[in-house]
Amino acid sequence: MNEFLQQLINGISLGSVYALIALGYTMVYGVLRFINFAHGDVFMIGAFSAMFGHSLIKRSGLVMPDWLVALVVLTLSMVVGALLGTLIEKLAYKPLRERPRLTVLITAIGVSLLLEYVGQLVFGAAPRGFPSLIESKSLGGFGSLQLSSVQITVVLVSGGLLMGLRAIVMRTRMGLSMRALSLNPTAAALMGVNTNVVISFTFGLGSALAAAGGVFYASLYQAIDPFMGVLPGMKAFIAAVLGGIGVLPGAALGGVLLGVLETLVVGYSKVLGIPSGFRDAVAFLILILILLFKPTGLLGKAHREKV
Amino acid sequence: MLEVDCLEVAYGSIRALHRVSLRVDAGGICTLVGANGAGKTTTLRAISGLQRVSSGSVRFCGENITNLPPHEIVARGLLHVPEGRMIFTNLTVLENLRMGAYLRKDKSFIEKDFDFMFELFPRLREREKQVAGTLSGGEQQMLAIARALMGRPKLLMLDEPSLGIAPLLVRAIFEKIVEVNRELGLTVLLVEQNAHLALEVSSYGYVLETGNVLFQDRADVLRANPRVQEAYLGA
Numbered sequence: 001m002n003e004f005l006q007q008l009i010n011g012i013s014l015g016s017v018y019a020l021i022a023l024g025y026t027m028v029y030g031v032l033r034f035i036n037f038a039h040g041d042v043f044m045i046g047a048f049s050a051m052f053g054h055s056l057i058k059r060s061g062l063v064m065p066d067w068l069v070a071l072v073v074l075t076l077s078m079v080v081g082a083l084l085g086t087l088i089e090k091l092a093y094k095p096l097r098e099r100p101r102l103t104v105l106i107t108a109i110g111v112s113l114l115l116e117y118v119g120q121l122v123f124g125a126a127p128r129g130f131p132s133l134i135e136s137k138s139l140g141g142f143g144s145l146q147l148s149s150v151q152i153t154v155v156l157v158s159g160g161l162l163m164g165l166r167a168i169v170m171r172t173r174m175g176l177s178m179r180a181l182s183l184n185p186t187a188a189a190l191m192g193v194n195t196n197v198v199i200s201f202t203f204g205l206g207s208a209l210a211a212a213g214g215v216f217y218a219s220l221y222q223a224i225d226p227f228m229g230v231l232p233g234m235k236a237f238i239a240a241v242l243g244g245i246g247v248l249p250g251a252a253l254g255g256v257l258l259g260v261l262e263t264l265v266v267g268y269s270k271v272l273g274i275p276s277g278f279r280d281a282v283a284f285l286i287l288i289l290i291l292l293f294k295p296t297g298l299l300g301k302a303h304r305e306k307v
Numbered sequence: 308m309l310e311v312d313c314l315e316v317a318y319g320s321i322r323a324l325h326r327v328s329l330r331v332d333a334g335g336i337c338t339l340v341g342a343n344g345a346g347k348t349t350t351l352r353a354i355s356g357l358q359r360v361s362s363g364s365v366r367f368c369g370e371n372i373t374n375l376p377p378h379e380i381v382a383r384g385l386l387h388v389p390e391g392r393m394i395f396t397n398l399t400v401l402e403n404l405r406m407g408a409y410l411r412k413d414k415s416f417i418e419k420d421f422d423f424m425f426e427l428f429p430r431l432r433e434r435e436k437q438v439a440g441t442l443s444g445g446e447q448q449m450l451a452i453a454r455a456l457m458g459r460p461k462l463l464m465l466d467e468p469s470l471g472i473a474p475l476l477v478r479a480i481f482e483k484i485v486e487v488n489r490e491l492g493l494t495v496l497l498v499e500q501n502a503h504l505a506l507e508v509s510s511y512g513y514v515l516e517t518g519n520v521l522f523q524d525r526a527d528v529l530r531a532n533p534r535v536q537e538a539y540l541g542a
Contacts (some may be wrong), residue, residue, distance in 0.1 A: 173409075178394050180406050186357060187393035192381035192410035192458065 002145045007224050007267035008260060013151040013220060016158035020213035021236030022243070023252035024206025025083075030182035030246045031202045034101050037108040038088055039210055040233015041115035044226060046211025047130065047218040048123060049077040054131045070133040074157075075213050078208040083283020085207025086200045094196070112233075119226030127225040130218040154216040161212060162252055168205070178202055183245065202245060223232060231280060235262075238287045244300025253298060258283060308333040308494055309354070309385070309462055314363035316346075316353050323349045324471050325518045326363065330510070331462065336488050336495040338526065340502040340539055341515035347498040348390050350515070351464050354496075356380045367521065368461065382410055384461035389452035390470065390498075392451040396440030400431055403450055407457030417457070424453040427483060445476030452480070456487065463487075464496045469504065477501070481508055502539040506530050 008124040021043055028036045053076040057069055064072070092111050096104045132150075139147040177198050180188040189195055217232060218224045239258045243250025262279050269276040290297060309331040316324040324346045330339045339347045352358035354365050354378040367385050367489040385536045395403050404424060410415045423442060425432035428449040436458040440451060448468055455463055465484065485508050487493050499505035506512055514535060522529060529535050 176402065176406065177409065179398065181396055183395045184393050186389060187395065188406075189377040190355065190387050190389060190393070191406045191454070192378045193406075194378045196377070199345060206377070 003267070005145055007263050008223060008228050009145075009147065009151060010267070011260030011263030012256060013154045013259070014263060015091050015253075016155050017217045017220070017241045017254035018214045018232065018254025019252040020161065020209045020216070021232060022161075022239040023248060024250060024256045025208045025237050025240040026243075026246055026251040027178070027202050029240070030292060031178060031185075031199055032093070032104075034093075034104050035108065035237065036088075036093075036203075036206075037105070037233070037237075038092075038111035038115060038156045039206070040229035040231075040236070042085055042088075042120070042207045042229075043210040043214040043217070043236075044119060044224070044229035045084055045115065046077045046081045046214030047224045047228065048119070048214075049080040049211065050074065050215040050218065051128065051130055051224060052135070054133065058131075062191055066133075066135060073133055074215055079212045081182045081211025081214075082204040082208040084114055085203040085210075088207075089200060089203040094199075106119075116117070116226055116230070123226055125226065127223045130222045130224050132222070136204060153222060158216065165205070165209065165248070174198070174201055182255075191223055203302060235280075235283045238283050238290075241288055241297055242286060244297030247297065247299045250299035251299055258286065261286070308368060309496065310366040311350070311354065312364045312366070313384070314350065314353055315361045316349050316358055317361050323518055324353065327515070327518065327520055328363075329513050329520065329523070331494060331496050333494050334488075334492055335510040336497060336498060336508055338497045338502075338505040338509040338512040339515055340499060340505055340512060342407070342506075342539075343514040344499070344517070346518040347515055348466055349518075351387060351389075351466050351496070351498055354380075355385065355464065357387075357389075369387070378410075380452065381458065384459070385464070386455040386458050386460035386462070387464045388451045388455045388466060388468070392447050394439045394442075394447050394450050394454065396438070398439055399436055400434050400439055400442070400450060401436065403454050407454035410458065411449050420457055420459075424456065428453055438511075441479040444472075445472045445480065448472055448476075448480055449483070452483070456493075460493065462496060464492045464498075466498045469498060469499060469501045477504065484508065502535075506540075 024039050025035060035303065050073045053073045057072065088111055092107050093104055096107060134150050134153045137149050139149055139152065169178060177188060177193045181190065181193060181195060181198050183197060235258060236255060239254035240251045242258060243254030262282055265274055265277045265282045266279050267270065311327060311329045312330055313326040314324050315322065316327060325344065327350055339350060341347050349358060353360050356375050360374055364371060366372065367383055372380050372383065393405060404421055408420065411417055430446055431449060431453060434446065439447065442450060468480055481504055484495060488495050495510065497505055506526045506529055512524065512526045512529045513520050514522040514529065522532065524536060
């Protein structure tokens with residue numbers, strides 16, 4: 001039982017990272033109806049910004065409590081992520097707004113490769129150690145169950161960010177225009193919504209969450225490299241499809257579910273008879289099953305257009 | 308109030324409008340009638356900035372608004388209720404109305420205008436918290452009109468308000484259009500396939516055919532025109 005709970009906690013902390021990334025996919029899909037395949041690389045840049053931000057603070061000699069350092073580093077990397085996301089949209093996707101969606105999709109793959117290889121050029125190909133932003137200690141536990149401070153912090157802060165996102169989408173004027181735009185771009189424009197501003201904002205918001213996800217992922221695994229965004233990016237995309245693409249709570253749910261499933265498969269690989277190396281295959285198997293049996297995802301509704 | 312001069316619109320190599328000119332005077336109801344494909348919807352889309360104009364000009368209240376982005380045209384008080392209503396189906400009735408007031412800053416008056424809309428269309432009040440996609444076609448049309456009115460337009464453009472609506476409600480909706488025109492002094496530019504009804508409530512009309520203005524005159528004169536009667540009024 002304890003073993004199971006332990007795996008569950010590991011799974012939820014990984015899953016909340018997937019959830020943060022998945023939200024960006026789903027929001028961008030909501031307003032532009034395309035999958036931003038460069039999203040996983042914004043996640044990578046987020047982790048690198050945190051690493052550089054951290055060493056900058058340490059070298060500056062400023063004395064700050066650890067939690068403040070962590071907060072500043074996280075904020076910095078979210079800002080960098082947001083700027084990068086809006087910049088990518090402006091330079092790569094906006095000029096293609098009137099083109100077929102496939103063109104934009106292929107461009108997104110191009111942007112993704114560009115970020116990865118420029119990352120390799122600038123940061124080097126070898127993995128780098130990620131500083132401990134949160135002091136890693138065991139919070140004690142119950143019997144053999146170990147709660148790590150990093151895992152708990154990741155889950156709590158991710159939860160907080162999700163709440164914040166929900167508040168923005170449901171309570172603010174910008175959130176209302178995001179929802180309106182995703183329901184009907186023409187009608188939104190006819191209400192006076194400046195669609196370009198809303199699209200930029202959506203990219204910024206989604207990318208900030210991805211960057212935060214990058215910081216958390218790096219905190220959990222303590223190593224980063226320019227290709228670290230590829231697999232989590234793909235899996236978060238699967239999480240978004242699993243929950244129902246375009247549905248925000250779906251992305252969060254899909255992320256956590258996928259994280260838990262994946263961790264359980266690794267944890268029980270002997271019992272299940274699946275080698276633990278198959279953890280990535282699990283995610284893609286889920287994608288195939290979802291596309292076969294419930295393409296709208298868990299929370300997605302098939303909606304007909306009323307004319 | 309609105310002057311459209313020699314407007315040309317092309318979809319790729321297909322020309323949809325050939326030098327369409329029209330003017331809408333303040334305070335009246337003006338109608339564009341014509342068969343399917345005559346260019347009525349395209350004309351409205353070109354005026355509200357949804358469709359790029361290849362040549363010609365659109366002037367609103369003396370200002371050239373040709374090819375401005377839609378949100379800047381809305382900001383000048385020219386609102387467009389598009390064909391097919393395009394309400395936000397997953398938002399509630401109230402949220403839809405709030406979207407209509409998107410550019411307004413006068414918070415307290417917005418609240419008053421909600422009440423005004425509910426007086427104008429009592430059925431919307433009953434459905435205030437309901438998701439708009441669950442409304443009937445006629446109610447959705449009412450919502451689309453109310454949503455546009457929330458933007459306090461100077462000129463309201465309505466595209467086919469009778470499309471897909473029960474005949475009984477069509478008359479009710481037209482009565483409301485006349486009511487806001489009379490009582491708020493709102494100028495209306497109406498596009499309608501139901502030429503009979505449209506010319507009945509209008510002061511002036513244009514007949515469009517394959518992207519050209521065929522006739523234009525006072526609405527009562529158009530109704531008396533034998534060729535209009537034959538082609539559009541089914542007389």
